[in-house]
Amino acid sequence: MTQSRAVALTRELIRCPSVTPADAGALDVVEKALKGAGFETHRIMFSAPGTPDIDNLFAKIGAGAPHLAFAGHTDVVPPGDPARWRFDPFTAEISDGRVYGRGASDMKGAIAAFVGAALAYVERHRAQNVKSWGTLSLLITGDEEGVSINGTVKLLEWAAARGERFDHCIVGEPSNASTLGDMIKIGRRGSLSGRIRVIGKQGHVAYPQRAENPAPIIARIVSALSGHELDKGTTHFERSNLEFSTIDIGNPAVNVIPGEARAQFNVRFNDAWTHESLKERILQVIKEAAPNATVEVEFPPSNAVSFITKPGAFTELVVDAVRQVTGLTPELSTTGGTSDARFIVNYCPVLEFGLTNETIHAVDENARVADIDGLCAVYARVIERYFEPASAR
Secondary structure, eight states, X not given: OOOOHHHHHHHHHHTSOOBTTOOTTHHHHHHHHHHTTTOEEEEEEEEETTEEEEEXXXXXXXXXXXXXXXXXXXXXXXXXXXXXXXXXXXXXXXETTEEESXXXXXXXXXXXXXXXXXXXXXXXXXXXXXXGGOEEEEEEESOTTTTSSXXXXXXXXXXXXXXXXXXXXXXXXXXXXXXXXXXXXXEEOEEEEEEEEEEOBOEETTOGGGOBOHHHHHHHHHHHHHHOOOOSOXXXXXXOEEEEEEEEOOOOOTTEEOSEEEEEEEEEEOTTOOHHHHHHHHHHXXXXXXXXXXXXEEOOOOOOOOEEOOOOHHHHHHHHHHHHHHSOOOEEEOOSOOOTHHHHTTTSOEEEOOSBOSSTTSTTOEEEHHHHXXXXXXXXXXXXXXXXXXXXX
């Protein structure tokens, strides 16, 4: 069976078991393909105390403005028990028109599609001075599914220190809900987690006057925060949402009043909030719910901020490319979790468009062969139009 370059690259990447923080040769695959076409490539290892070293790749062709970047990650989440998979998660089998394997959708298929589109662009214009039209680059990390410390953040800083100035970026995260072309992410909600500890006084249930029961207090706090309306949503975002993930007293004795109670929550918030303003609101609600209790609240560090790329000419260009290839007009959405786009937005406008997210992080993760080729075609149209000489537009 004849395979397109994008599909072949997808399979080659899947066969690299690059579970965070391992690279397992994935960046070698990308670098080899780009270097052979004339891209300037750089491999940079970043480190930080208490975190694994991460290998990163920056590749570019051309110089000056405009500068279009593609960003993504070759690392994947663990596959779990391979016996539960239809095929081995790292053999990239094709069946019923789908490529199976960990990372097929998130997001090795998208990286392969962009590499395929970039190579096709260079080959198509080899006789012309493509390098004078601007800069096309890739920022690829192996740390997106991990702590995101030694990856995109530092790679962007490294590139900026070298004088690279990005005008626009596309992140190949699996943005589509069910069909290629149904959704482009133009922003993401932020994320803030919190841990609550209510300190009481342990005692016998028959003598409650000698104890202080933290259970009713944690219940009031959970009820207050769960029922509190943070906002009504903003222009491009749904309302912010706080959810408790655990309530824990850890007391196996039915005749003992516990000494403490704990709870843990996460907030996905829109652009009405910053981390600091959200923390202030949460602490205020807790104080009102339990004014006389001894309560400790801890907010673990988070770099997941809310951001928005307001629709404009670049968004219209990408929407038009999607429409031409798929026949669909994509919804401009801010739903879902976080991605490395939250770092890139500090350098340039950024959109997310990749494969569908139906099977990401799941057993039997897969991507449609037709979708990988379709995504490559979308990227190719974006590149062609982006670097099209002004006189030809």
